[in-house]
Amino acid sequence: MSSDFAKRWQTVLARIRDTEQRFRRPPDSVQLLAVSKTRPATAIAALAAAGQRRFGENYLQEALDKMAELKALNLEWHFIGPIQANKTRSIAEHFAWVHSVDRLKIAERLNAQRPAALPPLNICLEVNIDREPSKHGLDESQITEVAQAAAALPRLRLRGLMAIPAPVSDFERQRQPFARLRELRDRLNAEGLALDTLSIGMSDDLEAAIAEGATLVRIGTALFGPRA
Ligand SMILES: *Cc1c(COP(=O)(O)O)cnc(C)c1O
Numbered sequence: 001m002s003s004d005f006a007k008r009w010q011t012v013l014a015r016i017r018d019t020e021q022r023f024r025r026p027p028d029s030v031q032l033l034a035v036s037k038t039r040p041a042t043a044i045a046a047l048a049a050a051g052q053r054r055f056g057e058n059y060l061q062e063a064l065d066k067m068a069e070l071k072a073l074n075l076e077w078h079f080i081g082p083i084q085a086n087k088t089r090s091i092a093e094h095f096a097w098v099h100s101v102d103r104l105k106i107a108e109r110l111n112a113q114r115p116a117a118l119p120p121l122n123i124c125l126e127v128n129i130d131r132e133p134s135k136h137g138l139d140e141s142q143i144t145e146v147a148q149a150a151a152a153l154p155r156l157r158l159r160g161l162m163a164i165p166a167p168v169s170d171f172e173r174q175r176q177p178f179a180r181l182r183e184l185r186d187r188l189n190a191e192g193l194a195l196d197t198l199s200i201g202m203s204d205d206l207e208a209a210i211a212e213g214a215t216l217v218r219i220g221t222a223l224f225g226p227r228a
Pocket of ligand 1: 035037058080081164202203204218219221222
């Protein structure tokens, strides 16, 4: 069982390294976030034993339970799910990163609630890059204003942008929304921000995301198998 996790972990890392090379990205410029939502603590521990340190969770209570159970492993936890305003305190207290900040009010609450004893909370702004009505995320038209305001909050570190494009299987079509997100990041940096993170790419489109500049891919299924 543990060796299955080690094997899948190595396979995903090889996909990342091969794709970096193929698209002339510097070696190790793409980090792997293991998305462990719905997976038991035993599966996380097995992947941690293989060498994985960063884990992403979508559901707060589930995440807190697993964090308590795995405290001794000193893992780095990233919150990547939808955020309700009444859950921000616990998120600010327990996570190193939040990828799914989709309105200024959430950034302001996380800033106010980040404990003084912890380093600033790393955040990404989630962009609804395909403008899907049912999806979370900021519209591109709101980004400059929200990013400038979030960057000024002292207990947060605005690191970059995150997106979950509508799923398509064709490689060239997968690249298009990722390219738009990269252009948005470049535009914000030209306006004076210093964003170093593009949180894009999942099990089925990580190659397209890396081709377009992903610095962190969020991978669940390819590491843990299909979700129930
Ligand atoms: C579940 C999830 C992932 C991982 O998706 P896979 O297709 O299983 O790799 C990545 N990002 C977010 C925000 C998710 O909710």
